[in-house]
Amino acid sequence: MGETMKAVRLHAFGGPExxxxxxxxxPDVRPGEVLVRVRAVGLNPPDWYLRDGYRALPPEWRPDGDFPLILGTDxxxxxxxTAADVTDFQVGDEVFGMVRFPDGVMTGGGAYAQYVSAPASHLARKPAKLDHIQAAGAPMSLLTAWQFLIELGHDAPNPFQTFPHAPVELEGRTVLINGAGGGVGHLATQLAKARGARVIAVASxxxxxxxxxxxxxxxxxxGKAAVETVVRDVDLVLDAVGGxxxxxxxxxxxxxxxxxxVNPLGFEGHDVAAQRGIKVSSTQVRxxxxxxxxxxxxxxQGAVRVVIDSVFPLSEASRAHQRVAEGGIQGKIVLTVA
Structure with a gap:
């Protein structure tokens, strides 16, 4: 039997319990990969969707469940x-990243654990001024904001539309962020400001x-005003809420x-958008x-800051998922790994 580690695993789909x-x-290290001793894990919506068996999807789209699964990407x-062919990282380097997404969306990225193996191309050196908790809160939310607003960065087929997503010019433009207090929203707000946009933030x-x-x-x-009654003529809306x-x-x-x-499922305004010449676009973060x-x-530089909603030890991942169910999350939820 090989070496073991502590991990949070699923043996069946269901609630936080x-x-x-x-x-x-x-995990073993395969060619092109790095083994990371995990210090912190950031939680993201795909974690609780997979834990729940993607019950919101049609039955034919749901995962079969190759148990046991280990959730988590960030x-x-x-x-x-490191594998012998990896030259970008060395043992002892502090790194952060989003592991195997969207490839692991139906099987789990393996991050809720003491160790995770990851393609070296999915990792970056941790910002020196951030601790591991802040760094773990960044990857998926920051990459989502980056790929929507700054640079798509890949040519993979778009699962949501027939054309590739393309960011638009931000400097000097008015950008409205709906859901500006959440994981993606609070980082998108800061990115847009850093790129010279005038930003309208909608949140609680x-x-x-x-x-x-x-x-x-x-x-x-x-809670006090419907945004469509008080705002007009913005150049771009990034909707991080959906529904x-x-x-x-x-x-x-x-x-x-x-x-x-960010989540286009259920959008019914394509005809109206076409009549008004409004470009509607989405993409899947990678x-x-x-x-x-x-x-x-x-x-x-401090131009973008990761806000942490709450922190739980890895052993209390179920409590962290219960926090998700409570709603009203400000920023990110993070697990720490002893």
Missing amino acids: VLTYEDGPK VSGVVEA AKNAAMLGAFGVDQFIDY ARMERLLDVIRPGGALFL SNGAQLSRAAALLD
């Missing part, structure tokens, strides 16, 4: 070993101070503007260490 902290096999840690009242500290130009408390009635956001966009949907390296410079 199915997350089991136990011994499992330590890690920060220290290089423990408790996020007003945080978003004000990021320098947003206008804050809208969605029902996304098409109402078309009313705040100028003719010829753009609507970017692992990209090179992009994280570029974004790391902004994190080190």
